[in-house]
Amino acid sequence: MKAVQRLPKPSSNQDWLAREREALASVLYRYTPIVVxxxxxxxxxDVDGHRYLDFASGIAVTNLGHGHPAVRKAAHDQIDRLFHTSVVAHHQPAIQLAERLAAAAPGKDNRVFFGNSGAEAVEGAIKLARYVTGRPVIIGFQGAFHGRTYGALSLTSSKWYYRERYEPFLPGIYHAPYPYAYRNPTGPGDEATLSYVFDYIDEMLDTRVPPRNVAAFIVEPVLGEGGYVVPPADFLPRLRALCDRHQILLIADEVQCGYGRTGKMFACEHFGVVPDIMTVAKSIASGLPLSAIVADARLMDQWQPAAHGSTFGGNPVACAVGVATLDVFEREKVLENVEVRGRELMRRLQELQRRVPGIGDVRGLGLMIGVELVKPDGKPDHDLLDKVRKVSLDSGLVLLSCGTHDNVLRLVPPLNLSADELEEAWEILQGAFQEVAA
Ligand SMILES: Cc1ncc(COP(=O)(O)O)c(C=O)c1O
Incomplete structure (x- = not known):
């Protein structure tokens, strides 16, 4: 008789990683070798029993930390009742979450469409904008990340390797510079940066891209993967006014910067701007796959039934967890915590910047903080970033990177981070800078 072949019994990180190499596609890059x-x-x-303080939050997803009791309870309760209907029938959690999201989002009369991922929300937003305007063009911003499906990828321009070998992209896509004051080519400062950006857009609309062809601008109110860049305060209001002048829609991609990350529920609230369409994902179901397109009823009501859809979008368990997530935001005053911890972390980082020449820029809103590392000549210093991340990881702190040249430390802790946890992270982070950059 042929012996039953048993799978090896892995016990350590290394064993699991070896097994993963044989089973999973290597195209899925991981920031750390931790097997959780x-x-x-x-x-x-990890599987070896090491503990890590998580300043990555599953890339801005587990905003309430891992395994929040209210989130777990909502998931368990819903699993026991119903966990899938698709478009065969209606269910209560989707309706409840849509009501809550519509009320929480900027604007007065919102409707919601649920999908599964950020990219899917962006795809839907592109389709909605084209559908209701009858215009083909979507203008995005350089450095943006909107996802990896073809429409979203066509708008993504944060790194060359997301796009290599994938052309041709969606037609009708253009890019304008994002207002990145620290690296603005015509000089630093908000005014120079905004002039550069809007001169570029004006020239584009005057010469190459007729405004009547443009369905929408899509913008990250705070640039995420492209470097955690906070735009000058006037940027979004000026973009909103420009859109209104030409009857162009404004899509705010709040997938990363939304949901309390910046200290307000949605980042565009900092700038007093109401987008026509908003995309939300990542943290809305605290780690379960769920995304949403939120748009004004005057747009959504033109989208005819079945013109768009999804088998899994708006899954009952994810939606029930979404409702519980919003309850926790209110009950535990999460936004206030973001303000307090964010201010403290920024203060310490700005103080550290005065001591460490390799820190070129510290920027952020709330707990969405970027630390741009540079060489003495001001060029991006990816190697320094790698060292800081490695020393931090070895000391038990998980940190991410971002930026076109991967030289920006991306600090994305849970939004309910405690003072003690901030202290613990700080000890490790400043120790890492001392070791590799002093
Ligand atoms: C601003 C923004 N939009 C869209 C996406 C794509 O989301 P997903 O990876 O869920 O498709 C991301 C992911 O990082 C993002 O940061």
Whole structure:
């Protein structure tokens, strides 16, 4: 008789990684070699029993930390009742979450469409904008990340390797510069930066891209993967006015910067701007796959039934967790915590910047903070970033990078981070800078 072949019993990170190499596509890049066994609150625990303070939050997803009791309870309760209907029938959690999201989002009369991922929300937003305007063109911004499906990827321009070998992209897509004051080619400062950006857009609309062809601008109110760049305060209001002048729609991609990350529920609220269409994903179901397109009823009501759809979008368990997530935001005053911890972290980082020449820029809103690392000549210093991340990881702190040249430390802790956890992260982070950059 042929012996039953048993799978090896892996016990350590290394064993699991070896097994993964044989089973999973290597195209899925991971920031760390940690094999997570379980997670609780602000900490990850690997299969070897190491503990890591999680300043990545599953890339801005586990905004309430891991395994929040209210989130777990909502998931368990819903699993026991119903966990899938698709478009065969209607269900309560989707209706409840849509009501809550519509009320929480800027604007007065919103409707919601649920999908599964950020990219899917962006695809839907592109389709909605084209559908209701009858115009083909979508203008995005350089450095933006909107996802990896073809429409979203056509708008993504944060790194060359997301796009290599994938052309041709969606036609009718153009890019304008994002207002990135620290690296603005015509000089630093908000005014120079905004002039550069709007002169570029004006020239584009005057010469190459007739405004009547443009369905929408899509913008990250705070640039995420492209470097955690906060635009000058006037940027979004000026973009809104420009859109209104030409009857162009404004899509705010709040997938990364939304949901409390910046200290307000949605980042565009900092700038007093109401977008026509908003995309939300990542943290809305605290880690379960869920995304949403939120748009004014005057647009959504033109989208005819079945013109768009999804088998899994708006899954009952994800939606029930979404409702519980919003409850926690209110009950535990999460936004206030973001303000307090964000201010403290920024203060310490700005102080550290005065001591460490390799820190070129510290910027952020709330707990969406970027630390741009540079060489003495001001060029991006990716190697320094790698070293800081590695030393931090070895000391038990998970940090991400971002930026076109991967030289920006991306600090994305849970939004309910405690003062003690901030202290612990700080000890490690400043120790890492001392070791590699002093
Ligand atoms: C601003 C923004 N939009 C869209 C996406 C795509 O989301 P997903 O990876 O869920 O498709 C991301 C992902 O990082 C993002 O940061």
């Amino acid at each position: 066994d379980h997670a609780q609150g602000s900490y990850l625990y």
